[in-house]
Amino acid sequence: MAGIDRQFMSAWKQAATHAGDSEAVQIWTQDGSYGGLDSGKLGIWGTVVGVDFDLCIADGACIDACPVDVFEWIDSPGHAASERKPFMPREPDCIVCRACEEVCPVDAVFITAPDDVEAAMAGEEFVPAPAVAEVGEAVAEIEAAEAVPAAAAAAPAWEPKPDRWYKRMKASLEGLELPDTGMAKAKPLFKEVRKQTLDSLSRGKDFIALVNNDKCIGCTQCIYFCNFASIDMIGWELETRTDTFESMKALIVEDTCTGCTLCVFACPVEAITMEARA
């Protein structure tokens, strides 16, 4: 698949830098020339967080996926693929969870762990640190799991709900546009609240998400947020004062959890907490 050139740090040339929040962001091009944001040829931006801006279609998936808010939009007027790009001013914040790499629809993102950057620049062969923490023999198991066809290993399969009437309803509303909802005003607020919450959480490879079973309501929302299929639902026999019934609760799969905290944000009942790995 034509994606970002994974050897860019050795094969491409350092052309320019762009000021980030604390450190400058490196710009790489194949021939070492760079003509600015409106030149239509942007190359790969970033070192740890490498994004091929010439492939990027400004889908925004990486911005939404990033748990530590590394990216923000930067305008690239006149560019053929898209007129804005996910600039990474907070690149040093990256926790190498690879969520952005996972979600990019055009495979334009490549994450290199900071420890591997030197080897990558020298063009040495290196084994990319797995996105997951190495827990004993788990690594071998993960490699085995990755050999399984991606579709089978990925998201759990839901049986479709009956949706005949749902589709009819959608068809009846076809072409009807909702007036402006005024949600735009919530976006900056959201960013602020999210930043506060993030700062209060422990995250990264040394931490793992844990589900408090007493609180989990089995709503499956964390599963949608997890980029690594690290969350499973398992059946439980639930007992209430009047009833006993079978229901589901979430379970974090330890081997593939990257400590990215996305599930913590997803949980409506605050059942998920971040704990240090033993």
Added chain:
Amino acid sequence: MTRTKPYARTIPHPLFERMIINDAMTPDEEPWQPERQHEYGYFPGCVDFMDVEVKFSHLNKGDADHASIAAAAIRLMNAAGIDPLILDMNSFKCCGHDQLWQGQLEVFEELKAHNLRRMQESGIRTLVVTCAEGYRTFAVDYDLPGHGIKVEHVTQTLRGRGLKFKSPEPVRVTFHDPCRLGRMMGEYDAPRELIQLVEGAEMVELANSREKALCCGVSSMMYCNDATKAVRRKRLDQGTDADVQIMLGGCPKCYMHMQCMLNEERMDSGEHSHSFEMLDLMQFLSACLVEEAA
């Protein structure tokens, strides 16, 4: 390792609650004037504030689609000859129902003061809401009637307006009475009258209905746990017992939580005990509306 994951672009729930509070506590004293005078105002409330960008419809595999409730309600009102002023979040704030019932009184008072001022500025005579909770909050807790504005649940607005509905196929439906609409406000007939208007739809009552209706299990978003889930499951079981094809609701919260349970059950393959659809009454009526030739 690639995976299609189209549902992740949402604002997660705990943050959303904090956003509402943050929004409530930020004073907004700007005067506001609608472009022209409207008799009716429609407050979509959470249905749009929450849903279009926020959470549940994206999370429930995209099929707990709250925004379509608002769209359907606007379509039906237009068909009934009503041109409502949309009271959107540019000038209004959350109605504060959840905050009030969770005991966050100071937040609620802020929201109430803001929305009351805006309601008076808007110059509407009748306020229409699709949400049973919003209906109760505006009618009782805001006491809008005492401020000269009539409050109606959309089912009350639409009944007796000569709308024609025809179901594309014979269908057995039931109505789940939301607590705020039924037990609190005493409105049981308006939704049923509307369902009776649908040609080809057979209305059956659940084992517990009207005053004796069971709860959807989540009152005012306070908490969801094993016990509330048991209640919800019991309610859905009654739908199975009545052998319905659609369960209709009149409150986005019932809708959202029923969908959530249905969704969770589908993670298991095999037999499903609840094989019907959950829809909001507005969505169902929109699917059955017979449009008059203009």
